[in-house]
Amino acid sequence: MRLSTIIFATMFHGYAQLAGAVESHCEQDESIIFNCRTGKKIVSVCASKTISDSSGYLQYRFGPKGAPELILPAAKIPPNADIQANTLTFAGGGGAYIRFKQEPYGYVVYTALGRGWGDKAGIAVEKNNGLQVNLNCKKPVLSELGPDFFDKAGLSKDQIGFELP
Template sequence: MNKTLLGMVIIGVSATPVMAAEFTCQLENKKYVSVIVDPGKTPQYRYGTLAKPEITLPLNEKGARNIFVGQGHFIAGESLYIRFQNGPYSYLLYQGEGRGWAFKGLAVYKNNKLINKKECQNWNSFDLYDILNYQIRTDPALELYDSPYSFDPNSNE
């Protein structure tokens, strides 16, 4: 009995609860992109100034089903993103690097084609790999052979 209780206490002490987190950076256009994740709640995406967001997603409960996390591994690099899909648009907070490139910031796609990207001004503002601690669905686009989201955003120009 004492051994079982001791084992339960050690497991309980060593398990760190996942807390709410905010991944925010100022972009090269002086606007901010933020993703807020909180266990048990729908992640939120915000883009705009600190005083007035221009885009906030998801728009409704239905939009909560269109939030995904993706991870790409490729020769000499890897990437990670959280994607908020709204109709034909996908807004990705993205972090990745490979041979000859590195990018952390916002990538916007329309119909799976990159239409805009803005790099974070302060690279140390967040580490997106922490988002893997949250129970966000894996992006079904990763099942595609040529997923547009898992590679260097510079390659889609």
């Protein structure tokens, strides 16, 4: 097992127990890839049960329970260049993120764990690749973000990079 897989598995131990008890924008027949509350709003990354670069879909959904204000991409289509992902490496930790693009905006869902500061998760809203807003997740956080999922989904590697807010 790769070190990055161990880090991501350790970060969010207990995922299966939490998945059924958490409010999400994902539908019953979808997988929760990422989910948390940022106050009164929920951010969810939902995927079809089967996903690859040629079939299935991945969507970012944000807004109040039962009424997402933003869904990217709007249609349930296979992942394309507007959805990119990458991992983060730190001394004593690591992280992962997915960037959903809708020019000039980017919506970056992230999780990370580092020695000295613990775990972080949230959504960073960017405009022209510059941070506009960062919303921190409240616990519990559900996350399947990481290299295994990125490979399985056929996501393009993000070339812009991402600095934790």
